[in-house]
Amino acid sequence: MSADTKAVLEVQGLAKRFGGLAAVDDLSFHVRTGEIFAIIGPNGAGKTTTLNLLSGLLVPTSGAIRLNGREIQHLPSFDRTHLGLGRAFQVVQPFPEMTVRENVQVGALFGTPGIDRAEGDRRTDAALERTGLTRIADQSAEELTLLQEKRLEIARALATEPTVLMLDEVMAGLRPGEARQAVELVRDVRDSGVTIVFIEHVMPVVRDLADRVLVMDHGRFLAQGSYAEVTADDAVIEAYLGRDDEDDDDQHDDDREAPR
Amino acid sequence: MDPTLILQAVVSGVLASGLYALVSVGLALAIGVIGIVNFAHGEFFMIGAFLTYQLFVSFGVDPVFSLLFVAPALFLLGAVIYRTTIQYVLEAPELNQMLLTFGLGIVLQNLALLIWGGDPVSISGIAYRSIGYRIGGISVGLVSLVSFAVSILLVAGLYLALSRSRTGRAMRAVAQNRVGASLVGLEVNRVYLVAFALSALLAGIGGVMIAVIQSPTPTIGLAFTLKAFSIVVLAGLGNIRGVLVASLVVALAESLVATLVPNGGTLSNAVFFAIIFLALIWRSRRTV
Amino acid sequence: MSIALRVDALEAGYGKIQVLWKVDLTVEEGSFTTVIGANGAGKTTLLRTISGLIPVRGGSVEALGRPLTGVSAARIVRLGVGHVPEGRQLFPLMTVRENLDAGADYLPDARSHAAATRRWVFELFPRLEERQRQLAGTLSGGERQMVAIGRALMSRPKLLLVDEPSLGLAPALVRTVFKALAQVREEGVTVVMVEQNVQQSLKLADQAVVLENGEVRRRGTGEELLRDPAVREAYLSL
Amino acid sequence: MSPNAMNRVRDLLPVVLFAVALWFLPDLLRAWSGRASVSYLSLVTNGLGLAVLALSWDILARTGQLSLAHAAFYGAGAYVTAVLARLDVGPLWLGIPAAGVFAVLLALGLGVVTLRLKGIYFAIATLAFTEVLRAVVRQLPTSFAGGSAGINVEPLFRPAFDPETMERWEIAFQRNEGYFLLYAGLLLLTIGLSLWTRRSRLQHAFTAIRTNEEVAGVMGVRPARMKLLAFALSSLSVGMLGAIHAHRVGSVIPEGAFSVETTVFALVTPIFGGLYTTLGPILGAGVLAGIEETLKRNLADGYLIGYGLVLVLSILFMPRGIVGMVRGVARRRRAARTDTPPDPATDGTTDGSEA
Amino acid sequence: LSPLTGGAAGTGQAQKAGFELALQEINAAGGVLGEPLEIILEDTQASPEVALAAFEKLMTEDGVAFVGGGYSSGVTLALIESLKTFQPVVSWIGGAVSGVGIDGFDGIEELLADEPWFFHVHPWDYHNVDAATSFVADSGVETVALLHEDSAFGGPGSAGAQALLEEAGLEVTLREAFTSTLLGGSGDFRAAISKAQATNADMLYWIGYDSDVVPLTSQVRELGYVPQQIFGAPPGWPSEFGAAPEAQCVTGLIGFLPNLPTEEASAFTSAYTDLHGTAPDNYMAALAYAQLWSFADAINAAGSADEQAVMEQMETMTFRSPMGDWSFGPSELTERQGFDADMWLVFQYQDGVREIVWPLERATAPLASCR
Numbered sequence A: 001m002s003a004d005t006k007a008v009l010e011v012q013g014l015a016k017r018f019g020g021l022a023a024v025d026d027l028s029f030h031v032r033t034g035e036i037f038a039i040i041g042p043n044g045a046g047k048t049t050t051l052n053l054l055s056g057l058l059v060p061t062s063g064a065i066r067l068n069g070r071e072i073q074h075l076p077s078f079d080r081t082h083l084g085l086g087r088a089f090q091v092v093q094p095f096p097e098m099t100v101r102e103n104v105q106v107g108a109l110f111g112t113p114g115i116d117r118a119e120g121d122r123r124t125d126a127a128l129e130r131t132g133l134t135r136i137a138d139q140s141a142e143e144l145t146l147l148q149e150k151r152l153e154i155a156r157a158l159a160t161e162p163t164v165l166m167l168d169e170v171m172a173g174l175r176p177g178e179a180r181q182a183v184e185l186v187r188d189v190r191d192s193g194v195t196i197v198f199i200e201h202v203m204p205v206v207r208d209l210a211d212r213v214l215v216m217d218h219g220r221f222l223a224q225g226s227y228a229e230v231t232a233d234d235a236v237i238e239a240y241l242g243r244d245d246e247d248d249d250d251q252h253d254d255d256r257e258a259p260r
Numbered sequence B: 001m002d003p004t005l006i007l008q009a010v011v012s013g014v015l016a017s018g019l020y021a022l023v024s025v026g027l028a029l030a031i032g033v034i035g036i037v038n039f040a041h042g043e044f045f046m047i048g049a050f051l052t053y054q055l056f057v058s059f060g061v062d063p064v065f066s067l068l069f070v071a072p073a074l075f076l077l078g079a080v081i082y083r084t085t086i087q088y089v090l091e092a093p094e095l096n097q098m099l100l101t102f103g104l105g106i107v108l109q110n111l112a113l114l115i116w117g118g119d120p121v122s123i124s125g126i127a128y129r130s131i132g133y134r135i136g137g138i139s140v141g142l143v144s145l146v147s148f149a150v151s152i153l154l155v156a157g158l159y160l161a162l163s164r165s166r167t168g169r170a171m172r173a174v175a176q177n178r179v180g181a182s183l184v185g186l187e188v189n190r191v192y193l194v195a196f197a198l199s200a201l202l203a204g205i206g207g208v209m210i211a212v213i214q215s216p217t218p219t220i221g222l223a224f225t226l227k228a229f230s231i232v233v234l235a236g237l238g239n240i241r242g243v244l245v246a247s248l249v250v251a252l253a254e255s256l257v258a259t260l261v262p263n264g265g266t267l268s269n270a271v272f273f274a275i276i277f278l279a280l281i282w283r284s285r286r287t288v
Numbered sequence C: 001m002s003i004a005l006r007v008d009a010l011e012a013g014y015g016k017i018q019v020l021w022k023v024d025l026t027v028e029e030g031s032f033t034t035v036i037g038a039n040g041a042g043k044t045t046l047l048r049t050i051s052g053l054i055p056v057r058g059g060s061v062e063a064l065g066r067p068l069t070g071v072s073a074a075r076i077v078r079l080g081v082g083h084v085p086e087g088r089q090l091f092p093l094m095t096v097r098e099n100l101d102a103g104a105d106y107l108p109d110a111r112s113h114a115a116a117t118r119r120w121v122f123e124l125f126p127r128l129e130e131r132q133r134q135l136a137g138t139l140s141g142g143e144r145q146m147v148a149i150g151r152a153l154m155s156r157p158k159l160l161l162v163d164e165p166s167l168g169l170a171p172a173l174v175r176t177v178f179k180a181l182a183q184v185r186e187e188g189v190t191v192v193m194v195e196q197n198v199q200q201s202l203k204l205a206d207q208a209v210v211l212e213n214g215e216v217r218r219r220g221t222g223e224e225l226l227r228d229p230a231v232r233e234a235y236l237s238l
Numbered sequence D: 001m002s003p004n005a006m007n008r009v010r011d012l013l014p015v016v017l018f019a020v021a022l023w024f025l026p027d028l029l030r031a032w033s034g035r036a037s038v039s040y041l042s043l044v045t046n047g048l049g050l051a052v053l054a055l056s057w058d059i060l061a062r063t064g065q066l067s068l069a070h071a072a073f074y075g076a077g078a079y080v081t082a083v084l085a086r087l088d089v090g091p092l093w094l095g096i097p098a099a100g101v102f103a104v105l106l107a108l109g110l111g112v113v114t115l116r117l118k119g120i121y122f123a124i125a126t127l128a129f130t131e132v133l134r135a136v137v138r139q140l141p142t143s144f145a146g147g148s149a150g151i152n153v154e155p156l157f158r159p160a161f162d163p164e165t166m167e168r169w170e171i172a173f174q175r176n177e178g179y180f181l182l183y184a185g186l187l188l189l190t191i192g193l194s195l196w197t198r199r200s201r202l203q204h205a206f207t208a209i210r211t212n213e214e215v216a217g218v219m220g221v222r223p224a225r226m227k228l229l230a231f232a233l234s235s236l237s238v239g240m241l242g243a244i245h246a247h248r249v250g251s252v253i254p255e256g257a258f259s260v261e262t263t264v265f266a267l268v269t270p271i272f273g274g275l276y277t278t279l280g281p282i283l284g285a286g287v288l289a290g291i292e293e294t295l296k297r298n299l300a301d302g303y304l305i306g307y308g309l310v311l312v313l314s315i316l317f318m319p320r321g322i323v324g325m326v327r328g329v330a331r332r333r334r335a336a337r338t339d340t341p342p343d344p345a346t347d348g349t350t351d352g353s354e355a
Numbered sequence E: 001l002s003p004l005t006g007g008a009a010g011t012g013q014a015q016k017a018g019f020e021l022a023l024q025e026i027n028a029a030g031g032v033l034g035e036p037l038e039i040i041l042e043d044t045q046a047s048p049e050v051a052l053a054a055f056e057k058l059m060t061e062d063g064v065a066f067v068g069g070g071y072s073s074g075v076t077l078a079l080i081e082s083l084k085t086f087q088p089v090v091s092w093i094g095g096a097v098s099g100v101g102i103d104g105f106d107g108i109e110e111l112l113a114d115e116p117w118f119f120h121v122h123p124w125d126y127h128n129v130d131a132a133t134s135f136v137a138d139s140g141v142e143t144v145a146l147l148h149e150d151s152a153f154g155g156p157g158s159a160g161a162q163a164l165l166e167e168a169g170l171e172v173t174l175r176e177a178f179t180s181t182l183l184g185g186s187g188d189f190r191a192a193i194s195k196a197q198a199t200n201a202d203m204l205y206w207i208g209y210d211s212d213v214v215p216l217t218s219q220v221r222e223l224g225y226v227p228q229q230i231f232g233a234p235p236g237w238p239s240e241f242g243a244a245p246e247a248q249c250v251t252g253l254i255g256f257l258p259n260l261p262t263e264e265a266s267a268f269t270s271a272y273t274d275l276h277g278t279a280p281d282n283y284m285a286a287l288a289y290a291q292l293w294s295f296a297d298a299i300n301a302a303g304s305a306d307e308q309a310v311m312e313q314m315e316t317m318t319f320r321s322p323m324g325d326w327s328f329g330p331s332e333l334t335e336r337q338g339f340d341a342d343m344w345l346v347f348q349y350q351d352g353v354r355e356i357v358w359p360l361e362r363a364t365a366p367l368a369s370c371r
């Protein structure tokens, strides 16, 4: 793997145990600069745990994490953020006591050490603009729809101006139309030079977005490759997609409707 | 140092833990299980003590029997206080509950002051208070022994009730997720009412004990509230059995220090809180 | 065929915000109804109002032959209306097993069948059987969803309200869940389901409703709406 | 004008007015009520003291840390100045800044070890800390800290009496004026600190940490650093307050200096007035002190029953404290007039935390 | 100025009760200078800053000329500057910490001895110790174990006690401190008692508060420690304690007893009982009663409310009190000290009755041994 020089994020032999359970087990993969990298897998496969380990919310039992070649597995989460690792959560958790803008400001003002207020406000506005939240910027974060909450989740992460952005099931619960907007947003972010790592169960989204897909199962590496490759993989179908007659016509529907 | 002294210290310490457990178990239910931060818990306790006293002076009721009245009385008091006030701050942040219950505490304390005056009261003419059994140079106080036994029974009972019984699980459910609780068919408010009243009742039992072994004043409440809080927290919120262990640890330490150190009696509070402090810090460091 | 649920000119909301505007919905006993609609359309609010979690502001709700307006959520559950809520609403400090049992504990009839129902739930979600002793608070997103559904099933409801059950579930599991719900319906339980996964949910539906801005915009059988171009445009194309 | 500049004016104007008012208050009182102004000054001073305590506590609470250690900072301050005065090093007033510095160091020490504790666990740890500190002070050598008997503390002001030009009560007036101004200065300092945390980016950091420390960390906030900063800001004035108070009442004893009342009212007052705001704790202190004195003067025995009832009712009918209620009313007014949605900015600030 | 609420409310309420009785009698007897006497009660909450504001209120708003009541050294120290400023005629009951014998700490007597307007009613701490120790010396025991609470009340006192006892040729086998239940102690004195028991001293001499009486005495019995004497010097004793079995043979120091065999005493007791429905258990009531009467008498004798005249009368006059006649005279430092060691009585619970056993001239029964 280390043969690959353009790897922005490298994970080696990563493991996390909770008591008897190995939530993540000897997991290795790497993410290339500028790509969109998807992690999929059955429920409880260890995807969110992996993200928590990457963003420093959990301390790995063993293994190494490198960001731009630098070992970060021992750093606290804010240091990783300062080094350019941004993250949006699966269970959306905005700061309810703040307005939408203030929420984003947190990321903008503290995401990079020592930036001044003006720059912070610039980044805030940029992130709000990008996620289409400008209109409701002064609403309290308490009264948001799921969609708005998800956007806020992304906006906050963007405001930290990350080089790698990690998204955990941000599409879940969005109806197709909205999902399409979200897909556009992610692409657009990537095109602005941010590497993307995302977890998703909504396969069409994975299909449309992912350059490469990592499949996890029981905390371990199951398969890796392009969307086409992994979805053709029997092990993956067995563990994740499931074999089902409806399955195909689902795919067909989606294929037909998919914007090309 | 005389070994029997040390042995005596151990015995006294173990027995003394009974009182701490009695004081704390009700609070453990209120804050640890139901999640209501009750700063007036010590006042329930104080009221229990003065009711016992009043029953004694007015009707010569022996504290042992006044339990039969005091316990229900405090259950009622708890229920009333819940309906009139607590009920409205369930959703409110912890701090609001603190202010509310602290206010209640002031009211109860000064009511008691008005009714019973500020002097310590004592229940006279009960023989068992000063009975001690001597076993090989070690003396075992009857009352301490009983309170120890009672506290163990209460804690064990409460623990079983909460983990095994349906009502017990209902209390935990309601505390952990109100919406979820009503979606499994629980009348959230009624469950809380019972739980809170029950915690008052438990405090009342402790109050009876205090009325027997000490001479309470209306102002004892807060001190007991704080000690009870400390024990509950040391035990770990929601950990009923832990209350016994925590009480045992602090009581034993107090007793040993008081015996082994000259003037150690003056250190009892320091020891108590030092243990709490260090234990909390240590625990917080250990867990990641 | 009798009526399991009748919602009549229902109005509801939060504080100053009115969310539902005169929503009508009639569900026949034993049928399967799917409600689709944009985010914020009011689907969740509709379910929460039916199960008494938020008050009815106007109109009326009647289920299983009884008026529900003004009845407490707890009573409504005991009347036989189960609800898999948005956001799962589990008991984080209880084990998976305790969470499931809680579903049956407070309904005498369900309690007597608890063991059997639990076995069935474990058949639906084997992972839950593996994780019986784990605290619900530490479960993965999907596992929580399984527990939420399982808990509702434990109450052996006659009318089951399900809010976006497929949310966060792996594709294979989504189908399992939908199969399970179909099966539940086969056993005579009336199901009202809110879904974003239109493709599969509409397939199950005898009746489908499109909710937009708190008003019913379209009705029909699942198949009809699946063929409806407007619906396809709005909810299927990706 | 940039929003920040606007804020700055919006903050500073009332503060300046408040300062001016405080500056003239003694003479106004005197002109209005003559000799009675002596006791009024003492009462107002007590109120100011409560305000300093409450506002300082609130600053720390903004990071979600519910301190029961403010009696420790207060008592430590009192003892620092008392011991310095007794050892007779430097001028008397030196004890006050020294007390402030010492309190900050103490707070930082406590802050470091309690960093990982949350909610009630944190609260009890800090309470225990206070109790232990009291015991330690008692055990210190009597020659040094006076043991249980305590230490006498020299008054800061001994106005000279000149029978020609003044009446006796004017001595008391001048003395009280002196303490009043010290307390007032201390309150202004605290207000300054508070406004700084509210208007700078600290506001975001503190609120974020209070709501969800983990997420705050992922947003790049350094929780540990911020919490310690809050500890320092929150203890400075309280340490000095304890010191000045010691001079005012002429002695320190362990029970008094580290009293549970101090701890409790440090937290009760801001909740009553309105949490996480600058105005709230100050209003709370004023109103509570006022209510207590009024009840005391008008009811006989059991006036504290009334006081307790006030607290109970306040939380039932003003769950967000005085400030929260006022803002609520104002918002409803606005909503009634125009149909613009409520301004959530004011909303968030008084929102309770889940501790 | 009395602590009507808070931790010292017991004392304050007792003082209040005493004042009310005296006031009633004084005005029944024609008041002062023909006018009905008027008193203003201010609550100090036993808190320095509250007391300060309250005192200044009396001085400025109410224009009071004569100040009575008084309790707690902390409060008294807080008032000193202000007292010196206004210099009303102050007759102060409590604040017994003279400061004499505590180096490095200035007590009340040391600070106010030379103020002509400061009259102190309650005996000073060294008076108490003096009385207690001379009783111990007379009681015929040879060895004494001394247990004391460690706040400003029992700490300094015990040191003096030990010195005097050893002077008197007794052996102090143990001096051990504890934390009073009143100040948040756990109320478990077994450790201290066991230590005393181990020295097997003839007398257990303890200095603590009212609320320590019951736990301490009962634990002594529980541990099977049977000294000749169990002697305590708390400010007061819990009501009805006499009826408790562990009270038997317990001796205690007290300022006033309802069954004092003098007609002043019985008159006061009956009048008090008529007014308040209970017997005057707390001797602070008797002191407050005496204090108010002394003001009234002095003012009437002076024939005017002129402060100088009244102060002269107070210095010279002899007053009546439930404890017998008294007047202000010299003590260690001041010339205006009211009661002294002679005020103190030692009683012993004998079959539920508090028999006076010391000083012998006032005794109602001989001292019995517990053994």
Ligand SMILES: Nc1ncnc2c1ncn2[C@@H]1O[C@H](COP(=O)(O)OP(=O)(O)OP(=O)(O)O)[C@@H](O)[C@H]1O
Pocket (backbone or CB within 6 Å): A018, A021, A022, A023, A041, A042, A043, A044, A045, A046, A047, A048, A049, A050, A090, C134, C138, C139, C140, C141, C142, C143, C168
């Ligand atoms: N604190 C914990 N204690 C015990 N087990 C845990 C803990 N956190 C996670 N787990 C377990 O680790 C496994 C991986 O969890 P994780 O949240 O990473 O799954 P996931 O891949 O994100 O699943 P989903 O797609 O449903 O979100 C799950 O089985 C979960 O139950």
Ligand SMILES: Nc1ncnc2c1ncn2[C@@H]1O[C@H](COP(=O)(O)OP(=O)(O)OP(=O)(O)O)[C@@H](O)[C@H]1O
Pocket (backbone or CB within 6 Å): A143, A144, A145, A146, A147, A173, C014, C017, C019, C037, C038, C039, C040, C041, C042, C043, C044, C045, C046, C086
């Ligand atoms: N607790 C609340 N307080 C205030 N407004 C709320 C609350 N919950 C929901 N709303 C508002 O009510 C409207 C409908 O919300 P609801 O959750 O019913 O929509 P939904 O159809 O379920 O959307 P989703 O698909 O995101 O679940 C939304 O605009 C939302 O902002």
Ligand SMILES: [Mg+2]
Pocket (backbone or CB within 6 Å): A047, A048, A049, A090, A168, C140, C141, C142
């Ligand atoms: Mg996940």
Ligand SMILES: [Mg+2]
Pocket (backbone or CB within 6 Å): C043, C044, C045, C086, C163
């Ligand atoms: Mg919804």
